[in-house]
Amino acid sequence: MPVDAPLHDAAAGLAAVSARIRAAETRWGRPPGSVHLLAVSKRQPAAAIAAAWAAGQAAFGESYVQEAIGKIDALAAHPIDWHFIGRIQRNKTREIAARFAWVHSLADVQHALRLGAQRPAGMPPLRCCVQVNLSGEASKAGLTAADLPAFFDACGGIAGIDVCGLMTLPEPAAELSVQRRPFAALRQLRNQLATPARPLPVLSMGMSDDLEAAIAEGATMVRVGTALFGPRAPA
Numbered sequence: 001m002p003v004d005a006p007l008h009d010a011a012a013g014l015a016a017v018s019a020r021i022r023a024a025e026t027r028w029g030r031p032p033g034s035v036h037l038l039a040v041s042k043r044q045p046a047a048a049i050a051a052a053w054a055a056g057q058a059a060f061g062e063s064y065v066q067e068a069i070g071k072i073d074a075l076a077a078h079p080i081d082w083h084f085i086g087r088i089q090r091n092k093t094r095e096i097a098a099r100f101a102w103v104h105s106l107a108d109v110q111h112a113l114r115l116g117a118q119r120p121a122g123m124p125p126l127r128c129c130v131q132v133n134l135s136g137e138a139s140k141a142g143l144t145a146a147d148l149p150a151f152f153d154a155c156g157g158i159a160g161i162d163v164c165g166l167m168t169l170p171e172p173a174a175e176l177s178v179q180r181r182p183f184a185a186l187r188q189l190r191n192q193l194a195t196p197a198r199p200l201p202v203l204s205m206g207m208s209d210d211l212e213a214a215i216a217e218g219a220t221m222v223r224v225g226t227a228l229f230g231p232r233a234p235a
């Protein structure tokens with residue numbers, strides 16, 4: 001097999017994940033098509049992304065800026081929506097602002113200011129979700145619920161970014177009822193924070209193992225890697 005060939009049938013993976021999403025929409029009374037799929041392609045080769053793109057997938061999520069830029073350049077002929085979902089480093093904000101359509105992991109006002117200022121003129125505002133750390137563990141990325149009102153006040157006037165929702169990455173859990181708890185909490189936080197001027201329509205939550213639970217609780221975007229592409233290359 002050529003080194004760059006996908007290790008997994010991306011078209012079959014995409015069909016399977018899309019079927020899970022459609023089934024969950026039906027089961028939980030969500031309008032058909034209301035849950036969008038972000039294909040998480042970190043540590044997957046560009047050829048796997050190209051295969052999924054050819055099968056109809058347009059939005060891809062990456063966690064590491066340098067790795068992503070190699071793939072963005074390799075796939076420049078494809079009109080892909082690139083989403084940054086990894087930890088933001090201050091010295092990478094310029095590249096994120098220039099190369100991505102979305103950021104899911106905003107959790108720092110200084111990063112928001114830099115991303116807004118560095119968003120190139122002529123590009124639409126960078127769409128941003130605020131990452132929320134629901135367990136409150138200091139080692140986890142994201143803002144706590146208590147941090148959010150001040151964060152939204154500070155980000156409100158920044159040109160170049162559009163803060164449009166919340167994202168969370170909970171601890172894995174086996175049971176649906178346990179998986180649903182943090183997703184319900186994120187939805188409730190969004191409902192508390194949303195205003196007519198700041199509707200926060202996006203809930204970025206749910207991955208390969210818990211996307212049904214996230215859809216039950218109102219996810220509008222699920223971020224799915226392994227179930228779509230198969231196992232990732234080691235870090």
Ligand SMILES: *Cc1c(COP(=O)(O)O)cnc(C)c1O
Nearest residue numbers: 040085207208223224225226227
């Ligand atoms: C890797 C990753 C995912 C996808 O995880 P899978 O379990 O492979 O579906 C989703 N969100 C974030 C933030 C990630 O880093």
